[in-house]
Amino acid sequence: MKAGFIRAAGLAAVLAVVGLLPWLSGRDPALTVLRARSAEQEATPEALAAIRADLGLDAGPLTLLRDWAAGLVRGDLGTSWVSGTDVGPSVVVGLQVSLGLMGAALAVALLVAAALVVPVLVRGRSRKRGGSGALAAMLASLPEFLLATVALLVCGVWLAVLPTSGWQGPAHLVLPAVALGVPAGGLLGQLVADALPAVLDERWGELWRGSGVSGARVAAAALKRVLPPLVPQFGMVLVGLTGGAVAVETVFAVPGIGRTALGAAKSQDLPLLQGAVLALLALGLATGVLAALVRRRLLGPGLRDAGLTLPAPRPMRVGPLLPVTLAAVLLTVIGWGLLRDPYAVDTTVRLAAPSLAHPLGTDGLGRDVLARLGHGAAATVGTAAAVCLLSFLLALVLGFVPSVASGTSDIANSLPPVIVGILVAAVLGPGTGGAALAVALISWPPLAAHAAALVQEVRASGFLLAQKAIGAGPGWILTRHVLPSVAGPVARHAVLRLPGIALALASLGFLGLGAQPPAPEWGLLLDESRAYVERAPWAALAPACALAMMAALAVSLAAYAQARTTGPARPSRAGARLPEAVTRAL
Known part of the structure; x- marks a missing residue:
């Protein structure tokens, strides 16, 4: 019941954010409407005030939300500010x-x-x-x-x-x-x-x-x-x-x-x-x-209440060679690119094919693709690491309130990163910070589920009962036993999700919701190369291959970690084995 209430509250909060977008946006909507209606009209305070009054933006956030909700009930989604159509x-x-x-x-x-x-x-x-x-x-x-x-x-x-x-x-x-x-x-x-x-x-x-x-x-x-x-x-x-x-x-x-x-x-x-x-x-x-x-x-009616579970899947046999090789190749390319200037423009070598001077060719402005690939990876992975850290800390907190974690994670799982990125961009504008916030908002549910499962496992263990019997206080048990047993496995899980988070950030950059030009970001590089993909396919292939290797690294790391945590030789202890739901998510 509590988790259901939290789900309903989370959904209501998402709908409220959507309804309050005109008020939450940092830019003046009246200026957008004025430019759409007449590009030549001067943006005087009087003209902007008239547009705000026409749109109802002066009424305050609660009135704005109420009017929007009333329109939804009537089936009225409003009028486009740009085209003026329904x-x-x-x-x-x-x-x-x-x-x-x-x-x-x-x-x-x-x-x-x-x-x-x-x-x-x-x-x-x-x-x-x-x-x-x-x-x-x-x-x-x-x-x-x-x-x-x-x-x-x-x-x-x-x-x-x-x-x-x-x-x-x-x-x-x-x-x-x-x-x-x-x-x-x-x-x-x-x-x-x-x-x-x-x-x-x-x-x-x-x-x-x-x-x-x-x-x-x-x-x-x-x-x-x-x-x-x-x-x-x-x-x-x-x-x-x-x-x-x-x-x-x-x-x-x-x-x-x-x-x-x-x-x-x-x-x-x-x-x-x-x-x-x-x-x-x-x-x-x-x-x-x-x-x-x-x-x-x-x-069927006989199992609806009892439910049905599956036995643990057999782990994929992946040794350390594949993830180590992929990581070594990516680090080599990134390190080589970091030694070069990603912003140097030379129009005389625009769209040049790969050569000794430019191992991966140049882009539409004559900038070195290898340099932009290396510097873009450093920025993307650094941002992904910050998102991982934030998701890890949030998961540790929510792991101790599993009903809250369960209810809010259902809402987060129903929102793909792109949709959250669009909402964040509407409020904060496109940029690296907004993309990181969007990915962070939906990256924590798997980690929170893992933390909640481990907390329940540790609390049910016999040695905690013994600690309580000898007079150990709640603070001692929390800091010396529960947190160490939970934090380590969840931290390893967060590191395994690092490549996937980097890919999500790249996807937002590709759509123009993340890093903005001239920043050397992988998704942005791929988007920029689409304009001249017929003349210089190598400019698109370089970030595409890097992203594919990042995806392969994510898969191999997850498979290797799953094989180790589910292997028969592993000792049985709290946190040694990933819960079944988590291994399936990996």
């Missing part, structure tokens, strides 16, 4: 396009997931996690904006087999659906493929096979056994499609709701931004409700 039709049209794209992406995701799961069913319980498991993890870790850029470069520019922009027919749907669906399919396939071998090892599977039941029936029963506990995570994958759609729609110029929200944030068209963000939030919440209903349907 927001509702624009949101509906964009939502229809995005739903079509997400439907096609979901079909691609299911095909990719099936391709990853079928080999597991064919090999049965004898399958050892290896090639296909690593492939699924790699596909799941690919950022949508990176895959979209590579697909545009290869299929649209080099091979010229598919259109690269627009929304005129089925052919224009292929590349966006693939870019959005492949990472989702990799994650779906990874979730199912990870759980199947342990399920096939259960007692019922041995009995069925010993009784001569066909392999097809055993496989069907195993899938039925696996799906209900994973449905909530499937819902989170679908929620992630709403965030990924923003980047994909931007790359391929698809007029969907994500691109509409991003454009409204950049132009400070706050009524249109409010409507677009509300539509994206509604999509995420509807997906969560649908996932809960599907899970109840799959469980």
